[in-house]
Amino acid sequence: MVKGTATVDSVYGDLSIDTLLEHPEGRELLSCIQCGICAGTCPYGDAMDYPPRRIIAMMRAGMLEEVFASDSLLNCVACYACMAKCPRGLRLTEVLLPLVKEQTFVNLPEIPAELQKALENTLRYGNPMGQSPRKRAAWIKNTDVPIRILKSDPRPVDVLWFVECYTSYHPRGQEACHATAKIFDALGVDFAILGPEEKCAGECARLVGEPGLFDALREDIVALLNKYEFDRLVTSGAHAYDAFKYLYPDLGFTRPVEHTHTFFAGNLNRLEPLLSKKLDYRVTYHDSCCLGRHNGHYEEPRSLLTAIPGVTLVEMIHNRVNSICCGGGGGGMWLDTYYKSKGYDRLSDRRVQEAADAGADVLAVSCPYEVSRFEDSVKVLGYESTLMVKEITELLAESMEA
Amino acid sequence: MKILVLLKMVPDVVEELEVGPDGTSLDLEFQRLIVSESDDHALEQALILKDRHGGTVTALALDQPDIDDVLFTALAKGVDRAVKVTETDTALTSRSTGTVIAQTLPAVPDLLPVDLIVTGCQAIDDLDGQVAPLVANALGLPYLGLVTGVAAEPDADRATITKEYAGGVRGVFEVPLPALLGLQVAEKPPRYVPVAKVRAAMKSAQIAAVPAAGEPVATRIDVLDMAKPESASHAEMLEGSPEEMAAKLGELLAARGLV
Amino acid sequence: MAQNIWVVAEQWRGQATDATFELLALGRELADGLGTSLETVLFGHGVGDLAGEFGASDTVLAADHPAFAVPTAEAFGAALASLVKERQPRCVLVPLTNVLWDALGILPAELDGPFINFCQDVRVSQGRIEADCLLYGGKMRATVVPTGDGAVFGLASGVRPPDQGRVDRTPTVEAVAPAVPTSLRVQFKDFHEPEAADVDITQQDVLVAVGRGIQTQDNVELAEELATALGGATCASRPVIDQGWLPLARQVGKSGATVKPKLYIAAGISGAPEHTEGMKDAELIIAINTDPEAPIFGVAHYGIVEDATDVLPALTESLAAMKE
Numbered sequence: 001m002v003k004g005t006a007t008v009d010s011v012y013g014d015l016s017i018d019t020l021l022e023h024p025e026g027r028e029l030l031s032c033i034q035c036g037i038c039a040g041t042c043p044y045g046d047a048m049d050y051p052p053r054r055i056i057a058m059m060r061a062g063m064l065e066e067v068f069a070s071d072s073l074l075n076c077v078a079c080y081a082c083m084a085k086c087p088r089g090l091r092l093t094e095v096l097l098p099l100v101k102e103q104t105f106v107n108l109p110e111i112p113a114e115l116q117k118a119l120e121n122t123l124r125y126g127n128p129m130g131q132s133p134r135k136r137a138a139w140i141k142n143t144d145v146p147i148r149i150l151k152s153d154p155r156p157v158d159v160l161w162f163v164e165c166y167t168s169y170h171p172r173g174q175e176a177c178h179a180t181a182k183i184f185d186a187l188g189v190d191f192a193i194l195g196p197e198e199k200c201a202g203e204c205a206r207l208v209g210e211p212g213l214f215d216a217l218r219e220d221i222v223a224l225l226n227k228y229e230f231d232r233l234v235t236s237g238a239h240a241y242d243a244f245k246y247l248y249p250d251l252g253f254t255r256p257v258e259h260t261h262t263f264f265a266g267n268l269n270r271l272e273p274l275l276s277k278k279l280d281y282r283v284t285y286h287d288s289c290c291l292g293r294h295n296g297h298y299e300e301p302r303s304l305l306t307a308i309p310g311v312t313l314v315e316m317i318h319n320r321v322n323s324i325c326c327g328g329g330g331g332g333m334w335l336d337t338y339y340k341s342k343g344y345d346r347l348s349d350r351r352v353q354e355a356a357d358a359g360a361d362v363l364a365v366s367c368p369y370e371v372s373r374f375e376d377s378v379k380v381l382g383y384e385s386t387l388m389v390k391e392i393t394e395l396l397a398e399s400m401e402a
Numbered sequence: 403m404k405i406l407v408l409l410k411m412v413p414d415v416v417e418e419l420e421v422g423p424d425g426t427s428l429d430l431e432f433q434r435l436i437v438s439e440s441d442d443h444a445l446e447q448a449l450i451l452k453d454r455h456g457g458t459v460t461a462l463a464l465d466q467p468d469i470d471d472v473l474f475t476a477l478a479k480g481v482d483r484a485v486k487v488t489e490t491d492t493a494l495t496s497r498s499t500g501t502v503i504a505q506t507l508p509a510v511p512d513l514l515p516v517d518l519i520v521t522g523c524q525a526i527d528d529l530d531g532q533v534a535p536l537v538a539n540a541l542g543l544p545y546l547g548l549v550t551g552v553a554a555e556p557d558a559d560r561a562t563i564t565k566e567y568a569g570g571v572r573g574v575f576e577v578p579l580p581a582l583l584g585l586q587v588a589e590k591p592p593r594y595v596p597v598a599k600v601r602a603a604m605k606s607a608q609i610a611a612v613p614a615a616g617e618p619v620a621t622r623i624d625v626l627d628m629a630k631p632e633s634a635s636h637a638e639m640l641e642g643s644p645e646e647m648a649a650k651l652g653e654l655l656a657a658r659g660l661v
Numbered sequence: 662m663a664q665n666i667w668v669v670a671e672q673w674r675g676q677a678t679d680a681t682f683e684l685l686a687l688g689r690e691l692a693d694g695l696g697t698s699l700e701t702v703l704f705g706h707g708v709g710d711l712a713g714e715f716g717a718s719d720t721v722l723a724a725d726h727p728a729f730a731v732p733t734a735e736a737f738g739a740a741l742a743s744l745v746k747e748r749q750p751r752c753v754l755v756p757l758t759n760v761l762w763d764a765l766g767i768l769p770a771e772l773d774g775p776f777i778n779f780c781q782d783v784r785v786s787q788g789r790i791e792a793d794c795l796l797y798g799g800k801m802r803a804t805v806v807p808t809g810d811g812a813v814f815g816l817a818s819g820v821r822p823p824d825q826g827r828v829d830r831t832p833t834v835e836a837v838a839p840a841v842p843t844s845l846r847v848q849f850k851d852f853h854e855p856e857a858a859d860v861d862i863t864q865q866d867v868l869v870a871v872g873r874g875i876q877t878q879d880n881v882e883l884a885e886e887l888a889t890a891l892g893g894a895t896c897a898s899r900p901v902i903d904q905g906w907l908p909l910a911r912q913v914g915k916s917g918a919t920v921k922p923k924l925y926i927a928a929g930i931s932g933a934p935e936h937t938e939g940m941k942d943a944e945l946i947i948a949i950n951t952d953p954e955a956p957i958f959g960v961a962h963y964g965i966v967e968d969a970t971d972v973l974p975a976l977t978e979s980l981a982a983m984k985e
Contacts, residue, residue: 631802
């Protein structure tokens, strides 16, 4: 796990770029030894005019305005690689980059259209794809197990399952939803969802440099969560997990938070006997940035995969702390055309190539953004007939089939 | 240059539209409204002109659900003054909207005269008329619709207007100011404004409320029936995986000599 | 009271448009149904000869004025309103097109009578005229009747086949001279032609059209590949053009070109009326959209509920396989 994240105090709340150096966390940034590992480990480091090292150098020189005038930080996919590798343990992705990205965003002469639309949609409809909020739980119509929606049945519940956007609306995300519901049901978990009341947890809005949108979403969601009684929040979203864990306590949300995969891994003794069908797959697992590097949950997803009879787990050359971002974080989900126009490689292409090189026939993932990104790359690279992309719950549910 | 932007709310078609209990109108009880798309472009064009030449922009809208959000967003984007016309029937038709706005504008303190009034050239609920030409005629202003470009020097008394025709042809017109323009699209898509700025505007800025002057006009039409079009009934739907459907399509095209 | 049916003729750079003949076909039906005459209003400058083409109508009311060359609200619209007031037709049918947009839009301001917009069809029913309208971006259909005479109907294109309105007969031509203000404020200056188009989409037999559902600029390539395989070209709905993903000359719809290819593949296009009016007369329409409720399926002959970015390459491949 990254240094400094074990006990996150409410450093996020009162920090701004102007007050950064009045705060111990900010002053600590000045202890940077200018080694440049951050730039070296950044997946877009070669394309970044101002990697963290240079930002800190400019900060020391009082020349941050120059950094803000550049669109350099639009290349930051908030993957926590620089922070994980920093020998000084500086909280780059947690503290420095969001503040700089906010200034970058404000100064952009033109916001890439795709990103603008996603942000406008998130504000208005609570999801970046601009789908109807009322249809957020439409996927439950095709699920075999009963799913309780708290608004219509607000009795206390053990697990509040925060489904998140891509899982709710994207056809491939919905398949992971059906799988997750099936596993909850099979484990006899008392669970419920927010349904149409749910909206985006906002982590990407914050990390693309639109913290005001994040604040608005967070206030709404905390008010919503306060309406219901539940023991823990379990989310399908790796980014939502991160946000609930580190950013929501500022507003008084303190209930336990888990990702579906860590939750299921914690119930593996009861889950494993249900995994009856042999799946003859060579599976490689892509550590998502939020779940892996930022929270150190490297082994739980793997424990789920190895519990499936027949599955052989193989590793990509970059794994665990060295995993390469899918390119979807920090707003990258809506910057593909922008990156393309700049001539950058797709990070998801790089990653899918690694999966293919590892000889995997399934690329297993734990973040809702990854399925569509990697499936696109599978098509781009021509591995459709040899490589499948699966959310881990999909594999678990498949193994539970009679 | 002093510019007035007229904004109007329309049903947000992202949400499912429902017919009301009367069977002849939209059920607005749970219907979310959104600012009309071409009005949003009109606002952008006004802000572009202000960015370019200075001056002031006033945004005015009838009081409707969520209109405060729309006006605060406009203020955050750079509008100098926001006005909402209160005490109106929210189920106004376009014809009445145009009439009420035209009658109310002279009663808004310190507003008229302006050099330019811009609004959208159309709205998705323009069943019985369009706001732009109605207001233009009532105020005796020259009117051009389907506008895609506005060029005016800071103190000029004329503007050069670009209008859109079929096949990418653009017509160039000259018009004396003041004039009223119905925008199709602004020179560039409407800008993004960070949410923090909108929230700051909500704390610091004011929306002036002006009661409507005059009465909505009676619409001269009867809606006998309103229903959702049975949209999927025409096309024959293909089933299967993308590959299977592609194969079926290939056969279809071959049968028609298209491949 | 005359009680005639009027059709306002649209001419674009000296030619009568299909929209005019479509309305003449419809107007003929209405006039016959009501046992009255059909009159064409031809306002223009130096285009009086066009009157001979309007044989579907009994009479052509022709006015020539320099200010009518490019219709504006101030000249064309106001003059039309004054003629309506003077002659009091039963109803006036106007094409809802860019050329006549301003002239049509000003009528409810100039006239006190009923105005009905977005009409898809107009018919005589139980002795009265009623219209079917498509509102809210095509998401709602309404049947509407005017509550008085002198109603103006704004009609979407395609209400009738234009050839049905081309009748080889010589109508009576009556010269009219509606008042036009001596000093006009709105002055037409010039037309700007679109940037030299690489491809004239109106001349293509096969078009692969992309809409927002295509998601990203990169995906336009998927449509290009399919178009190449079919020997056609790509075009797009307005949002895609606005994004700058294809040149303006590739735009289909109300503010773009009207196309009638043998095959039109609509990929990720929802089918707002602004788009469909530019393509619905294509001989074969195939729509691909993830939303089964998308209105495009209402105009398409074959529909596929699927992500267009999946179907386009699959179709390209299946065509390649067929050629082998």
